[in-house]
Amino acid sequence: MAGKKRIVIVGAGPGGLTAGMILTHRGLDVTVVERLERPGGRNGPLVFDGFSFDIGPTFLMMKHILDKMFALAGHSSEDYLKFTRLSPMYRLHYEDRHLDVHDEDERMRAELARAFPGEERGLQPFMDRERKRFAYLWPCFEKDYSSFTRYFSRDFISAIPHFAIGRSVIDVLGDSFTDERAKLAFTFQAKYLGMSPWVCPGAFAIIAFFEHELGIYHVEGGLSRISEAMAEVVRRNGGSIRLSTEAKRVLFKGRRAVGVELADGTRLMADAVVLNADFGHAMTRLLPKGVAPYPSAKLKRKKYSCSTFMLYLGLDKDYGLPHHNIVFAKGYQKNVDAVFEGGVTEDDVSFYVRNASASDRTVSPPGKSQLYVLVPVPNRMVGRQDWKTLTPRLREKVLAQMEGRLGLKGLSEHIVAERMITPQQWEEDYNVFVGATFNLAHSLDQMLSLRPHNRLEKVKGVYIVGGGTHPGSGLPTIYESGRISADLLCEDLGVPVKG
Ligand SMILES: Cc1cc2nc3c(=O)[nH]c(=O)nc-3n(C[C@H](O)[C@H](O)[C@H](O)COP(=O)(O)OP(=O)(O)OC[C@H]3O[C@@H](n4cnc5c(N)ncnc54)[C@H](O)[C@@H]3O)c2cc1C
Structure with a gap:
């Protein structure tokens, strides 16, 4: 050497x-x-x-x-x-219906027409607009900003009008869809950045675009x-x-x-x-x-992203849920606002559940399955929760909402193995600053x-x-x-x- x-x-x-x-x-x-x-x-x-x-x-x-x-x-x-390219990519669970989100345009249009009649007309304009935005913005994400000349390059200047400055992703999706629930199908992705769709910059509408264009993958x-x-x-x-x-x-x-x-x-x-x-x-x-x-x-x-409360559940049965499931709280915006203001709406949370067993038998013992549950909660800079006392209570409430919203009857009795991670553990055990699991806000x-x-x-x-x-x-x-x-x-x- x-x-x-x-x-x-x-x-x-x-x-x-x-x-x-x-x-x-x-x-x-x-x-x-x-x-x-x-x-x-x-x-x-x-x-x-x-x-x-x-x-x-x-x-x-x-x-x-x-x-x-x-x-x-x-x-x-x-x-x-x-x-494995997933099809459907994920299922969205609303209070009274669900939407299976596909990366094939035809199937997606049909699914939108079934769940939100009329909204299928918004898909093509959305894809066309965001394809263009993506073409302008992605080069700005790929380059470094180590000098003035690299910053003020031609590609950066021509991308500026596509940043949707002053507009959130919800605002931008209003150009294509009218039903608030259909808009959510293309804006909840702000949560990937640990942000609220009502605050996340409109430029990030490209996330839903590249999901639909390029798909979502699982790895065995x-x-x-x-x-x-x-x-x-x-x-x-x-x-x-x-x-x-x-x-x-x-x-x-x-x-x-x-x-x-x-x-x-x-x-x-x-x-x-x-x-x-x-x-x-x-x-x-x-x-x-x-x-x-x-x-x-x-x-x-x-500014920092939100944190997450995690449940990792090993089950003695397989409920047959799709691979990725996003469950919107009944009062979704209220729930999202609460998280970023430092609160937890315990009885009406939004959560994400991944049933890896739907596409991968290697991750659980034979005859068993697993559920990974993610609940967005405040980071430790804005949230003052005492996680020692909140954890058992929140666990019970989340399990009850999983039973109710996803139809997982008798869920608690089927848990044979379990771990949790709270914002406090993200901070103390994983060295994550203020427990903001998705880092600095975007x-x-x-x-x-x-x-x-x-x-x-x-x-x-x-x-x-x-x-x-x-x-x-x-x-x-x-x-x-x-x-x-x-x-x-x-x-x-x-x-x-x-x-
Ligand atoms: C719950 C959750 C779900 C997510 N879901 C997705 C998703 O579905 N798709 C997606 O694209 N992204 C997702 N992300 C975001 C992101 O992709 C991951 O958090 C990613 O692992 C972050 O990578 P990193 O390299 O920034 O940091 P980390 O993965 O945190 O790696 C940092 C490493 O540094 C080590 N370290 C820290 N301090 C020291 C030290 N003093 N000495 C030596 N080592 C040290 C840590 O132990 C760690 O291994 C998710 C994040 C979380 C938390």
Whole structure:
């Protein structure tokens, strides 16, 4: 390894692993340190009593971006992972009806006509408008904002009219649909960013577009398999991943990063450091005071996504639910507003249920099935809940609403294995700043060049990857953050960038 540039990556989440795969392929000497005993971070597995759950991500969108990252690392994702394109993509449960959402236009139009007669006429105009918006906006998500000229490039300037400035996704969908429930089918995706559809910038109407255009995928064994495959690529490319190894702080000489000190006192010297630990956590815990460009006071002024209350249920039967289910609270807007104002509407919550067993028999023991339940709740900056007392109560109420809204009769009696994660645990056990599981909010004032930069400003040799930097907090954008930061790092160290 003599002569090779040394890189330490803190965190083996999707961001750190993407950077690791690419940098090892470019010949750098990469060490990834990960505090947990397995790779993946929030995109890791939760294995207990014979069941294997995904901790976090369950929707793989824009699969071609994942494929691109494997290709940039000299591998093919298909050699490691078995993908299934889901049909229908998901079922939406309203108070008095449901809608199966398909990525084939004909089937989607028919389903809209069945559930919301007349609204099927909005589908084509929506797809046409958002296809155009996507073509203008996506290049802005792919590039870095490390200099004035890259910022004010021609593609950025021509994209400005397509940002729908001053309009929310709900406003934008009003151009295509009239029924509020039909609009929800194309705007609830704001929740992927941990935001309210009534606040989320209209530009994000492209999320529903690319679901319909490109589909949603499941990976056999769960989406955590993606992280395991990425870790394997890092190792095969010659990198090393040190699990159960916590970084304590980044070491500096002046304002230049020179390595990382581990919790056991070991020092790993490096030419550059990549931080994948949750952004707020990294800024407050891993960078020395006086050096961190985002001290606590500045971080407190930022806006954050909501948090999530999670239930992972192993069952002794299979209720036959579709793969992805989104259940809207009867008072959906009231429920969403409450979450962002710091409250929990316990008797009328919105929730998401994933029945992986619908498409994958490998994740549960024979004859059994599993349900992954996600309830959006306030993050710990706005919410003052005492999770010790709220947890058992909320669990009971959510199970009762699952029984009622999804027809899961006798659900409680069929639970044979169970785990939960509360906002407090996201913060304390997973190092997620203020328990905001989807990181910094995606308001216009926290996007593109206004989001924390991939090459950290005011210091040298520190690069950020993951949901807290540009372009954002879903898997495809996190993969792009790993690629963008890897390119910047190579540019700074004079390492040729391979195609
Ligand atoms: C419940 C939930 C559901 C989600 N669903 C989806 C979905 O369906 N689709 C989608 O695209 N996205 C989804 N996301 C969003 C996002 O894709 C994931 O959260 C993703 O895992 C974030 O990746 P990351 O690289 O930013 O951070 P992380 O996955 O959190 O990785 C950071 C890593 O850094 C490690 N670390 C932290 N501090 C240290 C330290 N001091 N030393 C060493 N290691 C450290 C952590 O242990 C962790 O492994 C979801 C998120 C959550 C929480």
